[in-house]
Amino acid sequence: MPTPPSSPEEAYLAAERRASQPSEYVNGEVLPMPAMSEAHAMLAGNICTSLAQQLNGRPWKVQGSHRRLYVPDGPLYTYPDAALVCGEAEFWPDGHHDNLLNPSLLVKVLPHAMPAHFAQVFESYYRIPTVQHVLLVTEYAARVSLGSRNENGLLNVYGFTGLDDVILLPDLGMELPLAEIYQNVALRA
Numbered sequence: 122m123p124t125p126p127s128s129p130e131e132a133y134l135a136a137e138r139r140a141s142q143p144s145e146y147v148n149g150e151v152l153p154m155p156a157m158s159e160a161h162a163m164l165a166g167n168i169c170t171s172l173a174q175q176l177n178g179r180p181w182k183v184q185g186s187h188r189r190l191y192v193p194d195g196p197l198y199t200y201p202d203a204a205l206v207c208g209e210a211e212f213w214p215d216g217h218h219d220n221l222l223n224p225s226l227l228v229k230v231l232p233h234a235m236p237a238h239f240a241q242v243f244e245s246y247y248r249i250p251t252v253q254h255v256l257l258v259t260e261y262a263a264r265v266s267l268g269s270r271n272e273n274g275l276l277n278v279y280g281f282t283g284l285d286d287v288i289l290l291p292d293l294g295m296e297l298p299l300a301e302i303y304q305n306v307a308l309r310a
Contacts, residue, residue, distance in 0.1 A: 181206060
């Protein structure tokens with residue numbers, strides 16, 4: 122007979138590993154994730170593909186929306202739409218290897234209706250010491266925000282609003298043209 126979970130986090134993880142629909146765990150509360158729209162899925166896939174094509178033999182990994190991210194000081198368990206890990210992926214040492222600890226780049230596609238807890242999730246991304254960049258991609262318009270840490274650890278925020286714009290990530294040796302991100306995505310006027 123299995124041992125019952127000894128904490129709310131353990132109970133969440135046990136349920137999540139059996140669930141067909143993912144949920145987030147934000148400050149002790151389990152919050153179901155909304156269904157992903159076709160545009161959302163296309164954007165996440167386009168970004169993962171673009172990042173993966175630029176790895177150029179580096180031992181980095183691109184993780185998709187199936188990879189759960191763990192932020193200890195939340196505690197927070199969440200699913201970014203894409204994560205880039207520069208080097209070996211590190212996981213919470215519970216034997217399951219399913220709670221990522223060390224992304225360098227996180228991507229979140231913003232749905233038309235934002236969940237109320239998203240601000241907490243977004244702020245938590247920057248509490249991960251390895252995170253250098255966070256991309257927030259608008260689902261319904263060609264609009265992307267990039268938050269990057271500068272050499273002093275402070276956050277610089279940049280906005281991109283046209284399909285001709287290119288997001289440069291020189292420290293990663295990568296770029297993301299908005300035309301690639303939004304390829305085959307129907308945008309609203």
